[in-house]
Amino acid sequence: xxxxxxxxxxxxxxxxxxQVDGALQxxxxxxxxxxxxxxxxxxxxxxxxASDAAESKPDNGMTAPFLAYPLxxxxxxxxxxxxxxxxxxxxxxxxxxxLTALSTMKLTxxxxxxxxxxxxxxxxxxxxxVCGGLVCLAVLLKDQSxxxxxxxxxxxxxxxxxxxxxxxxxxxxxxxxxxxALGFSSVAFTEIIGATTCLFTxxxxxxxxxPFDKWLLVPTVAVVMGCALSxxxxxxxxxxxxILCLASNAFRSTKVALQQKLMTGESKxxxxxxxxxxxxxxxxxxxxxxGSLITEGLAPYRQMASMDRKTIxxxxxxxxxxxxxxxxxxxxxxxxxxxxGAVGSTLVSQAKAVLTVLGGMVVFGxxxxxxxxxxFAEVLVGVYVYSAMEMxxxxxxxxxxKKQEQAVAYR
Numbered sequence: 001x002x003x004x005x006x007x008x009x010x011x012x013x014x015x016x017x018x019q020v021d022g023a024l025q026x027x028x029x030x031x032x033x034x035x036x037x038x039x040x041x042x043x044x045x046x047x048x049x050a051s052d053a054a055e056s057k058p059d060n061g062m063t064a065p066f067l068a069y070p071l072x073x074x075x076x077x078x079x080x081x082x083x084x085x086x087x088x089x090x091x092x093x094x095x096x097x098x099l100t101a102l103s104t105m106k107l108t109x110x111x112x113x114x115x116x117x118x119x120x121x122x123x124x125x126x127x128x129x130v131c132g133g134l135v136c137l138a139v140l141l142k143d144q145s146x147x148x149x150x151x152x153x154x155x156x157x158x159x160x161x162x163x164x165x166x167x168x169x170x171x172x173x174x175x176x177x178x179x180x181a182l183g184f185s186s187v188a189f190t191e192i193i194g195a196t197t198c199l200f201t202x203x204x205x206x207x208x209x210x211p212f213d214k215w216l217l218v219p220t221v222a223v224v225m226g227c228a229l230s231x232x233x234x235x236x237x238x239x240x241x242x243i244l245c246l247a248s249n250a251f252r253s254t255k256v257a258l259q260q261k262l263m264t265g266e267s268k269x270x271x272x273x274x275x276x277x278x279x280x281x282x283x284x285x286x287x288x289x290x291g292s293l294i295t296e297g298l299a300p301y302r303q304m305a306s307m308d309r310k311t312i313x314x315x316x317x318x319x320x321x322x323x324x325x326x327x328x329x330x331x332x333x334x335x336x337x338x339x340x341g342a343v344g345s346t347l348v349s350q351a352k353a354v355l356t357v358l359g360g361m362v363v364f365g366x367x368x369x370x371x372x373x374x375x376f377a378e379v380l381v382g383v384y385v386y387s388a389m390e391m392x393x394x395x396x397x398x399x400x401x402k403k404q405e406q407a408v409a410y411r
Contacts, residue, residue, distance in 0.1 A: 079380055080099070083387050084387060090335075091336075094332055094335040095336055097328060097332040098329065098333055098345075099348070101325055101332055102329060105326070105329055111322065112315070112318045112319060112322050116311075120292070120299065122288055122296055123296055123300040124322065125288045126285055126289045126292055127319060128326040128327070129284045129288060131324075132278075132326065132327045133278050133281030133282060133285065136277045136278035136281070139274050155270075155279055164262075164276075164280055164283065166258060167259060167280050168283040169287070170251040170254040171252075171255050171284065173247075174251035178244070180244050184241035185241030188236075189236055189237060189242075192231050193242060194245060194248070194249065195223075195224050195350070198220050198223065198224060198253075200253035201256060201342045202217065202220060204254060204342070208257055208258075208261055210257075210260065210264070210265070211393075213389065216390055216393070220347065222381065223383060223386070225378060226378030227350050229371055229372070230373075253346075257342045259276065259334060259337050260338075260342040263334070263338040264338065273334035273338055277331055277334055333345065340387070344390060347386055350379045350383070
């Protein structure tokens with residue numbers, strides 16, 4: 001889903017959100033490509049002035065009232081509870097945490113890049129990975145202090161280099177491709193193509209030998225169509241942009257499919273979401289640090305060194321909030337993937353459109369059309385149908401497996 005791209009975010013970014021970790025790339029559609037490599041405080045002030053002028057123009061959409069965001073949040077919460085209540089409250093809580101963190105990530109990143117004028121996305125992403133790894137390590141160490149607790153799982157060389165490192169590489173390449181795609185295509189075009197990620201995920205899940213009911217393609221396609229309907233903006237086609245978008249989708253799907261394989265396959269008792277995030281953060285942080293040193297150099301450190309005490313305090317507060325949001329987002333995404341599978345988590349992420357768009361309407365005075373609302377409704381209905389069908393398919397597989405085990409026991 002899309003925001004109408006508020007003017008304060010137009011200057012200096014696709015590299016802003018695009019370089020934030022893999023879980024944040026769904027938010028890239030809210031930003032426009034810009035020519036400037038960095039944004040100064042005066043640039044931000046000018047863009048805000050332009051925004052004020054733009055807001056005086058009449059709207060063709062329906063502007064939400066001030067209470068629309070909490071109202072929308074309540075509606076989406078009710079829908080999520082209705083869809084996933086039969087899976088347990090932990091699943092409901094995981095989904096709502098994921099959607100909330102996903103819809104607020106844009107604001108926390110904007111605080112760093114715009115309000116603090118600190119436009120070093122790779123450096124910020126390194127901090128996200130470091131914080132994610134340290135938080136998960138602390139949780140695992142605290143859990144290990146219990147007498148009955150198991151030791152922290154250590155991946156084998158094959159698991160680390162054949163699954164964990166590819167997860168980190170897939171996330172990074174996906175972000176890079178999405179970044180370049182926005183340089184050749186409009187935001188609306190990349191959003192429409194990006195909505196097909198779930199179809200790529202279906203293909204990879206099947207290729208990796210994980211169970212998938214073919215009838216689940218029906219609600220999956222419905223969600224894709226709903227996302228396309230809810231996309232706002234001019235659609236400018238580009239062959240190179242299309243190739244980059246499809247490559248981004250393929251690598252993004254690879255990431256979530258491999259995550260599902262680790263957490264639900266033969267190693268499911270070894271890798272819970274916290275353990276997996278801790279180990280994935282290691283190669284991800286190293287690769288992103290390498291990229292930061294190549295493209296950003298020592299500029300982030302020099303800028304921080306030149307700041308006065310008050311400014312550096314504000315920056316570290318913004319960075320802290322952004323890192324906390326990223327850790328919660330990535331952990332919640334892994335919990336959702338473990339419970340709902342790679343395809344299910346990809347579909348659920350599309351529901352964040354309602355919160356993100358209506359949040360933008362309140363904060364930035366943006367508008368939403370009837371067509372977008374129809375798209376939102378189709379996304380939620382599609383997610384509901386998928387969840388119900390997937391639950392029944394899982395129950396059938398469990399019954400068949402039990403019958404097979406009983407048949408073996410009688411022999």
